[in-house]
Structure formats: C-alpha cells, structure tokens
Amino acid sequence: MSLADLLVRFSDRKTFARGIHPPGNKALSAGGAIEVLPTPANVVIPLHQHTGTPCEAAVKPRAALNIGDVVGRSKAAVSADVHASIAGSASAVTAVTLPNGRRSLAVPIKAGAPKAEPGAEPAPAPLEGRALFDDLFGGDWSLPATPPEPAAILEAIKSAGLVGQGGAAFPTHIKLTPNPAKPVSAVLLNGCECEPFLTADHRLMIEAPEPIAAGLRLAMRACGASRGVIAIEDNKPDAVDAMRRAAAACPDIDVAVCQTKYPMGGERQLIVAVLGKEVPTGGLPLDVGVVVVNVATSAAIARAVLRGRPLTHRVVTVTGRGIVRPANVLAPIGVAISELLKHCGGLTTDARRVVAGGPMMGFTLADVEAPVTKGTSGITVLTAAEVESAEQTTCVRCGRCVDACPLHLVPTKIAQASKFGDWELARRYDIMACCECGCCAYVCPARVPLAQHIRAGKARIMRDARRK
Amino acid sequence: MSDQPTTPAEALLAADAAAGPLLETTTGPHLWERAFTTRRMMIDVLIGLLPVTAAAVWFFRAAAVCQIVTCVVAALAAEYVFTFARRKPFSLLDGSGLITGLILAFSLPPGLPPYMSAIGAIVAVALGKMIFGGLGYNIFNPAMVGRAFLMACFTAEMTTWAAPVGATTGATPLAAGGASLLKLFEGNVAGSLGETSAAMIILGGLWLLLRKAGDWRLTAGMLIGVALVAPVDHWARESGHSLTVLQHLLSGAVLLGAFFIVTDPVSSPLTKPGRWIFGLGVGMLTVVIRIFGNNPEGVMFAVLVMNAMTPLLNRWTQPRPVGGHAKKE
Ligand code: SF4
Ligand code: SF4
Numbered sequence: 024m025s026l027a028d029l030l031v032r033f034s035d036r037k038t039f040a041r042g043i044h045p046p047g048n049k050a051l052s053a054g055g056a057i058e059v060l061p062t063p064a065n066v067v068i069p070l071h072q073h074t075g076t077p078c079e080a081a082v083k084p085r086a087a088l089n090i091g092d093v094v095g096r097s098k099a100a101v102s103a104d105v106h107a108s109i110a111g112s113a114s115a116v117t118a119v120t121l122p123n124g125r126r127s128l129a130v131p132i133k134a135g136a137p138k139a140e141p142g143a144e145p146a147p148a149p150l151e152g153r154a155l156f157d158d159l160f161g162g163d164w165s166l167p168a169t170p171p172e173p174a175a176i177l178e179a180i181k182s183a184g185l186v187g188q189g190g191a192a193f194p195t196h197i198k199l200t201p202n203p204a205k206p207v208s209a210v211l212l213n214g215c216e217c218e219p220f221l222t223a224d225h226r227l228m229i230e231a232p233e234p235i236a237a238g239l240r241l242a243m244r245a246c247g248a249s250r251g252v253i254a255i256e257d258n259k260p261d262a263v264d265a266m267r268r269a270a271a272a273c274p275d276i277d278v279a280v281c282q283t284k285y286p287m288g289g290e291r292q293l294i295v296a297v298l299g300k301e302v303p304t305g306g307l308p309l310d311v312g313v314v315v316v317n318v319a320t321s322a323a324i325a326r327a328v329l330r331g332r333p334l335t336h337r338v339v340t341v342t343g344r345g346i347v348r349p350a351n352v353l354a355p356i357g358v359a360i361s362e363l364l365k366h367c368g369g370l371t372t373d374a375r376r377v378v379a380g381g382p383m384m385g386f387t388l389a390d391v392e393a394p395v396t397k398g399t400s401g402i403t404v405l406t407a408a409e410v411e412s413a414e415q416t417t418c419v420r421c422g423r424c425v426d427a428c429p430l431h432l433v434p435t436k437i438a439q440a441s442k443f444g445d446w447e448l449a450r451r452y453d454i455m456a457c458c459e460c461g462c463c464a465y466v467c468p469a470r471v472p473l474a475q476h477i478r479a480g481k482a483r484i485m486r487d488a489r490r491k
Numbered sequence: 492m493s494d495q496p497t498t499p500a501e502a503l504l505a506a507d508a509a510a511g512p513l514l515e516t517t518t519g520p521h522l523w524e525r526a527f528t529t530r531r532m533m534i535d536v537l538i539g540l541l542p543v544t545a546a547a548v549w550f551f552r553a554a555a556v557c558q559i560v561t562c563v564v565a566a567l568a569a570e571y572v573f574t575f576a577r578r579k580p581f582s583l584l585d586g587s588g589l590i591t592g593l594i595l596a597f598s599l600p601p602g603l604p605p606y607m608s609a610i611g612a613i614v615a616v617a618l619g620k621m622i623f624g625g626l627g628y629n630i631f632n633p634a635m636v637g638r639a640f641l642m643a644c645f646t647a648e649m650t651t652w653a654a655p656v657g658a659t660t661g662a663t664p665l666a667a668g669g670a671s672l673l674k675l676f677e678g679n680v681a682g683s684l685g686e687t688s689a690a691m692i693i694l695g696g697l698w699l700l701l702r703k704a705g706d707w708r709l710t711a712g713m714l715i716g717v718a719l720v721a722p723v724d725h726w727a728r729e730s731g732h733s734l735t736v737l738q739h740l741l742s743g744a745v746l747l748g749a750f751f752i753v754t755d756p757v758s759s760p761l762t763k764p765g766r767w768i769f770g771l772g773v774g775m776l777t778v779v780i781r782i783f784g785n786n787p788e789g790v791m792f793a794v795l796v797m798n799a800m801t802p803l804l805n806r807w808t809q810p811r812p813v814g815g816h817a818k819k820e
Contacts, residue, residue: 039813045522219522291813304814382521389516403521410521416529417627421756422706423527426763431810433761453812461520468529469627475518 036257037296038282042429043462045219045285045383047258052342052349053222057230059152059353060366064134066357067119068094068105071127072396073186074193075101080130082113089137090149091333094130103194103397104184105130106333108355110137110149122360122379122393123386129394132357156353159336160231164325166240173201176245176328183327184334184397189213189224189288189317190380192398195324198314199245208312209250210243211297212321214262215281215288218381221401223338224318226351228255228262231322232269238321239276241328246314251276253318254297258283285383286460290315292429304456319400334397341367345374345404354395360402361391375407383461415470424463424473430456434463438473441480446487449480457481532704532756533586539699540593540751546688551601555684559596561605565612566592573621587626591615594634594751597685598744598791599641600652607645611637631798632758635791642791652682682743689741696750705754708763712770713749714740719771720778727782739778744790748773752790758798765801765808772797 071077078095082088088107095105107113114131121127137149150158171179177196185195201207212235216224228235239251251273253266257280270276279297281287291302293315300311308315316324319337326332335356342349347368354363360379364370370377378385379393382403424434433452440449457477464474547555570588595615599608615637623629642649685692700707721739739745744752753759753773760769773793780789 043524045524295813301814304812304817306814376517376521378519378521380519382519384519385521386518387516387521405521412523413525413528414530417625419529419532419627419756420759420761421532422761422763422766425761425810430813432812433805433809435761436805450817452809453817455817456812456814465520465522466524466527468527468532470523470528474520478518 035280036282037254037279038284039287039292039295039429041427041431041462042284042286042292043427043465044283045465047283048220048342049222049225049258051220051344052340052351053225055350057156057223057226057338057351057353058366059156060355060358060363062109062134062149062151063355063358063362065131065359066109066134066355067117067129067131067359067394068108068357069119069121069127069129069394069396070095070105070116071125072105072121072192072356072398073103074191075099075103077127078102078105080116080128082130084113084115086113087111087135087137088113088132090335093333094132101194101197103186103196104182104333105356106184106335107132108335108357109134111135120390120393121396122388122399124389129357155336159326159332159353160227160234160322164233164237164329166237166329170241170244171328173245173247176241176324179328179331180245180324183323183332185320185323185327186334186397187317188319188323188337188397188400190384190398190400192396195316195320198316199242201245201247202309205309206312207246207248207309207314209252209298209314210239210246210248211293211308211313211315212239212251212253212318213288213290213293213315214253214255214259214266214318215293216259217256217283217285217288218383218385218401219285220342220403221340221381222342223340223351223400225259225262227319227322227338228259229265232265234322234325235318236266236269236273236276236321237329238324238326239270239316240273241324242314242316242321243275248314249275252279252297253277254279254281254287254293256281256283256287285462286429286458289429289458289460291458304453337395337397337399339363339395339399340401340403342401343374343378343404343406344409345371345377345406346402347371356397357394359392359394360388360399363395363402364391364404370404371406373406373408374404376405376410378403378405383465384459413470415472418467418469418471421468423466423468427462427466429460429462430458432457434473434477435471437480438463438471438476441476441483446480446484449484454480455484527703530586531702533590535702535704536590536699536751537586537593539695539702539704540590540597542691542695543597543685543688543747543751544593546691547597547601547684550687551684554601557605558599558601558603558608558684559593561608562596562599562612563589563592565609566595566616569613569616570621573617574625577621577625579625587620588616591620591633591637594685594747595637597747597751598634598638598683600649600682601684602651603641603645603648607641607648610644611641613637614640627757629757630801632752632755632794635752635794635798638791639795683747686742686744686747689746692746692750696746699750699754705750705756706759706763706766708766709753709759709770710749712767712772713745713753713774713777714770716771716774716776717745717749717778718774720775724778724782739781743781743788745774745777748777748790748794752794753797758794758801760801760804760808762805762808762810765804768804768808769797769801772800 076099111134181196619633619636721736724733776793777789
C-alpha cells in the first residue's frame with residue numbers, strides 16, 4: 024500500500040483496493056478549451072462502431088445527406104444506427120480498418136451542399152467552429168415541466184444511435200432498458216477518465232456540465248433509478264466544481280470524489296469504490312442494481328432526448344509527446360485520424376506508436392487513415408523513448424502483479440497457464456474475470472507481457488466456447 | 492503525415508528506411524513502471540550485501556576474501572556452463588548467480604577448504620537453480636541447497652567455526668550457550684562468514700527492504716516467528732545452553748536469513764498473506780530445530796522446508812477475485 028492509499032483512508036475520497044498510480048500526463052492537453060475541427064472534405068462512417076450486430080447501409084451511392092441523416096441501421100436487438108456526421112453525398116460502401124483493428128463496412132461521405140427539400144429554402148451552410156460547439160453543447164438544458172416518459176427517452180436514445188463513449192461502445196438504450204427482474208437503484212456517471220493522458224471527458228465536464236447533468240437525470244428516469252452519482256477523480260477539482268454546480272438543483276444526484284488511481288474508471292472498480300458493491304464475476308453491474316454511463320454519453324443522451332439529435336460528433340483527446348500540439352478536438356464521427364493529427368501539428372520525428380485510446384488499454388494503429396468512431400476517446404502518440412522496453416526476463420515471482428491486479432487475480436499464474444495452453448488451470452485462476460486493464464504488465468519488473476498472454480488466452484477460450 | 496519539410500526528401504526516406512517502419516503495432520499496456528526492473532532488484536540486493544561483505548573481510552581478512560571469491564567464481568562458472576549447454580544467452584548481469592555465490596559464501600564457516608566452497612557453489616547453481624530451468628523456475632533457495640549438500644557431505648568441517656582475527660572462542664555462540672549481545676551486534680564473534688555482524692546485516696538489509704527488492708513481510712514474519720518460539724528455550728534446555736530471545740534473534744543465520752535469504756522472491760510465495768506465513772514458518776522452525784534438533788543452526792532447513800511449502804501456500808492464499816470465483820459452467 025502506498026502512502027497515497029494510506030492518506031485516502033483518512034479522507035472521504037472513494038477508492039478500491041490495489042490498482043496502480045501511473046504518471047497522469049494530463050497537463051499536456053488539459054489546459055486548453057476544446058477545439059472544433061473544421062469540417063473535413065470526407066468522412067467514412069463505419070457500419071459497425073458498437074458491440075453487437077453491424078448495421079446495413081441505408082443510403083444509395085450519391086444520395087444527398089444532411090448532418091444527422093441515417094446512413095446505416097439494423098433490426099437486430101443489440102445494435103446502434105449510424106448517422107451522417109457532415110452534409111454531402113454518399114459514395115459506394117467500402118471496407119475500413121477501425122482503430123481497434125477490426126474490419127468494418129463503411130459509407131464514405133463527400134462534403135457538399137446540404138440536401139435541399141424541393142420547394143423549401145436552401146438549407147443554411149453547415150456550422151463551423153464555436154457555433155458548432157454551441158449548437159451541440161450550448162443553450163438551455165433544463166428538463167421540460169413534464170419530462171418525457173421512459174419509453175420515449177429510450178426510443179430517442181435508440182434512434183440517436185448512442186453507444187458508450189468511454190471505449191466499450193455498448194448500445195446505450197439496451198443498458199438503460201428496465202428489466203423487471205433486476206431493478207436499477209443507481210445510475211453512476213463515469214467521469215473518472217483514469218487512463219493516463221486522456222482529458223476529453225475532463226474538458227467536457229468543465230465546458231458542458233449542464234447537458235451531462237441533464238443526461239443523467241434522463242437516464243435515471245429511463246431505467247427507474249432513484250439515485251444518480253457523478254464519479255470524478257480528485258485530480259480534476261475544476262470538473263468536480265462544475266458538475267456540483269450543474270447538479271446543485273437535483274437532490275437525488277451526488278458528486279463522488281474518487282482517488283486518482285488506475286483503473287478507477289473500470290466499471291467494477293468504480294462500483295466498489297462509490298457504492299461498496301461487488302459485481303459478481305461473469306455478471307453485469309445490473310446484477311447489483313447499477314448502470315454505469317460515461318459522461319460524454321450522458322451529454323449525448325440529453326441531446327438526443329431534448330433536441331432529437333443523433334450522435335454525429337465527439338470530443339477526442341489528441342495527445343502524447345509524439346504530437347506537436349496536444350489538444351482536445353471536437354470531431355465528426357468518421358473523420359480520418361490523420362486529419363486530427365494534422366490539426367494538432369503532426370507527429371514529431373520520434374513518434375513511434377499511435378494509440379487509439381490511452382496508453383494502458385488502447386490499440387496501436389497501423390494505419391492513421393482509420394476513422395474516428397463513437398468509441399474513440401483519444402489518440403495518444405508515444406515516442407520511441409517512452410515505449411522502449413527494458414529487457415524481458417523470466418518471472419521472478421515477486422508478486423507485484425498480484426498486488427496490482429484490481430480484480431484480485433494472480434496474473435502471473437494466469438499468463439503462464441495461458442501461454443502453455445493449460446485452460447483448466449487458467450480457469451481455476453479465473454482468467455475470464457480479467458478486465459485487461461494492464462496493471463499487472465505495468466508493474467512487472469521482468470517485463471513479462473502478462474496482459475498480452477492473458478488476452479490471447481481469453482480470446483482462445485471464447486473462440487472454443489463459440490465453436491462448441 | 493508529419494508536415495516538416497525541413498529536410499530533403501531523400502534524406503527523410505533514407506532515415507525512414509534505416510529506422511524501420513515508422514509506427515509499431517502491438518497491444519497495451521504501452522507503458523511500464525520504468526524504474527523497477529529485475530536488474531534493479533538484483534543490483535539493490537548486491538548493494539545491500541556490501542556492508543555484510545565489508546564486515547566479513549574486516550573480521551576474517553584473507554579467509555573471507557578467499558571464500559567469497561571461490562564461491563562467486565564457481566557459481567558464475569557453473570551458471571555459464573549450464574546456460575551454454577541449454578543454448579540460452581548468458582547474462583552475468585542478471586546478477587542472480589552472483590547473489591547465490593555471495594549468500595552461500597556468507598553462510599559457510601570461514602576457513603572451509605576452498606574446494607568444498609566451490610563444490611557448494613556449483614551444487615547451488617546446478618541443483619538449486621539450473622535443473623529447474625534457471626532463474627524464476629527454481630523451488631528452493633539455491634544457496635541453501637548448496638549449503639545443505641555441503642552439510643550432508645562434510646558435516647565436521649561445516650560445524651567448525653573459526654574465530655574472527657583477534658577474537659578467542661572457537662565454538663559458534665549457538666553451540667556455546669550465547670555470546671554477549673554487544674559482541675553479537677558488532678560481529679566480533681565466531682560464526683559463519685556473513686552472519687557475525689548484526690549491525691552490518693541490518694544496515695544492508697534495510698536498504699534492500701526500502702528499495703522493495705525484497706518484501707518486508709518476509710523479514711518481519713521471520714523475526715516475529717523466532718521471537719514467538721524463542722522463550723520456549725528457557726524451559727526446554729538447561730541454563731548455560733539456553734539462549735534468550737535477543738540472543739536467538741541476533742546470533743547465527745537468523746538476521747542474514749531474515750534480510751537476505753527469505754526475501755528471495757523466487758522461492759517465496761506470491762501473495763502477501765502467503766509471505767507472512769512463509770516468514771513466520773521459517774522463524775518458528777528455525778528455533779524449533781535449534782532447540783530440539785541435534786544441529787546448532789536451523790535456518791537452512793527451515794528455509795528449505797518452507798520453500799517446499801511455497802506452492803501450497805500459493806494455492807491456499809489465492810486471493811478471492813472481486814465478485815467471487817466464476818461459476819462453473
Ligand atoms: S510481476 Fe512479473 S516477475 Fe513479478 S510475479 Fe508477476 S509476472 Fe512474475
Ligand atoms: S490485466 Fe487482468 S490480470 Fe492483469 S491486472 Fe488487469 S485484471 Fe488483473
């Protein structure tokens with residue numbers, strides 16, 4: 024236990040046992056206001072940006088599109104529609120590689136004049152810069168005197184194509200649909216952003232706290248929860264203040280200040296820290312009556328329900344020592360990541376890895392033309408010096424990985440079992456409970472690629488299970 | 492995509508070709524706790540052993556130098572031969588061979604014939620470590636394996652302790668019914684090479700613990716274990732032979748063991764509760780062997796017994812995952 028952990032015991036900050044304290048590196052990008060990316064000449068809207076069934080293209084090539092028009096939809100239960108993020112005309116469906124390495128079909132859109140309704144006045148030119156930001160996040164976000172019914176809220180969320188924007192990209196309407204067998208007592212708004220480097224949620228809480236709070240109230244109403252908690256790590260006092268002010272009028276919403284610790288933003292850790300409940304292994308937060316929603320998703324809920332607007336843009340942190348000018352950028356979904364890099368001054372000469380997400384759980388990009396998706400929270404560019412690894416030795420059984428694992432697993436045993444294909448042993452040590460947070464590999468003095476071995480083992484077990 | 496048109500295109504292309512692909516692809520985590528590596532742990536152990544080495548040389552002069560050099564050279568040579576035979580890269584700097592040699596040298600009586608020390612070091616590396624597959628795979632503490640082998644083969648030589656240069660007695664304080672505490676603390680008593688000066692062991696040991704190269708729970712567990720059982724000595728043996736608790740703690744291999752032997756991560760348990768049990772077990776067994784065994788020193792056997800228990804301790808103390816174990820499908 025570190026000194027920081029000890030001090031937390033004597034404060035009212037929420038925390039969980041084990042975990043790690045990597046350098047935050049948040050100052051690189053936390054200081055500046057969210058910048059708005061100029062509307063790009065092209066975007067490519069992937070049809071599979073979420074967990075679940077991919078969408079099918081719903082537009083013909085050369086169809087004229089406005090911002091927010093549906094370009095892909097699916098009838099499957101677990102799916103989320105995708106929408107045009109710029110005005111222009113669609114092209115033929117192509118295939119793209121997503122930031123997480125998965126391949127997906129996609130609808131390219133070439134920017135152009137917005138579609139004009141016959142007989143109507145020509146549509147106004149698309150918004151740019153501050154006007155676009157205010158259009159998405161500004162204005163009045165108070166709920167109407169008679170707030171929408173839960174069913175209406177869920178319908179609005181579904182047709183807006185909302186998914187979790189923290190990274191997992193699970194369709195939001197499914198998460199919030201009430202299940203009579205498992206009533207929800209609390210909605211937890213996740214503003215921890217525990218990944219090093221990332222600051223998109225931090226900036227959004229400072230610059231747009233009202234839609235975030237409004238989204239929480241709507242989410243609580245949708246799933247019938249009586250309590251809402253906004254969880255924020257204590258390295259973001261300005262965000263804590265902003266959210267406290269935005270939620271001051273709501274007696275059923277608290278702000279919980281959490282210790283800055285990785286992976287505080289993991290659902291299981293957050294629920295232990297804030298509510299003191301353990302999600303059963305193999306279960307979901309719903310099993311303990313909790314739904315966790317990311318803060319950016321919450322703002323999108325408010326926009327979908329109160330203004331009928333789909334998810335077309337998101338804030339992406341472009342950061343790291345390998346980027347010339349780190350910043351948080353409001354970007355349309357589907358814009359090439361290379362455009363974001365260019366907007367931020369390009370890569371430095373010693374850039375070595377471009378990571379979609381943060382350095383702990385992110386995926387490296389082989390191709391910077393990959394499009395921004397609904398789940399892309401950041402682009403972290405790491406330099407050669409940062410990723411250079413010390414020599415790998417055999418495991419010296421120091422137990423540091425055991426002391427770091429936030430789920431209280433024995434990573435070295437699981438990694439070994441998985442490396443040697445001993446699935447029986449791997450299961451005995453609960454390999455499937457691993458959340459792939461990477462704490463174990465981070466602290467290992469022998470540089471054993473623990474997370475990689477475990478991830479490969481999990482993938483193998485899941486594949487075998489599907490085959491059966 | 493980086494727009495820095497300062498260098499001519501050819502130069503850039505050539506640099507790119509030389510540097511390999513610009514972007515790497517791999518999975519996370521992409522960062523590590525840089526300051527903490529296996530090598531650093533080993534170096535910290537070696538630094539911690541410096542005061543002990545100095546004390547050994549101070550008290551036993553040439554005999555100490557001879558024994559340390561013999562053990563270290565033999566251990567490294569054995570390591571080299573074995574890694575060569577298994578076609579693995581040999582790494583002197585991984586430091587573990589060096590540590591094994593040093594710990595063995597410190598746990599042997601000064602003046603042991605060099606060929607015996609050398610045999611001990613070779614056995615330590617070969618049987619203690621290499622046949623298990625090298626560093627990280629061994630079950631037993633290699634130095635203790637080497638010492639046990641010598642104990643079995645050369646019992647007489649292994650139980651004759653030369654006095655430090657300038658001191659008078661020839662029996663280890665454990666056999667002779669105790670030495671004065673001050674002398675034990677300074678180290679001016681007969682005993683194995685590195686066991687004599689409590690002050691120097693504690694000094695180096697604290698460094699090792701503060702640098703987290705060893706877990707303090709192991710050290711604390713062993714010392715507490717000794718202190719818990721030591722009072723029994725008062726009733727178990729007639730006065731003149733029995734030692735007080737402090738004498739138990741400060742004499743023989745207890746301190747060396749607590750700071751430098753049980754803290755070997757490889758042969759101790761993975762979990763914190765496991766390490767507590769391991770330390771306590773070694774401490775308690777040590778005193779039991781001292782009192783009831785016909786052997787003046789118990790640390791070695793206690794360590795080996797608890798080493799053998801380690802896989803079991805790991806299993807018994809497997810932490811409960813947050814959310815409980817997964818249900819069987
Ligand atoms: S942290 Fe690395 S060296 Fe230590 S026990 Fe875990 S895998 Fe082994
Ligand atoms: S990656 Fe898995 S095993 Fe490693 S610390 Fe995270 S949860 Fe534990």
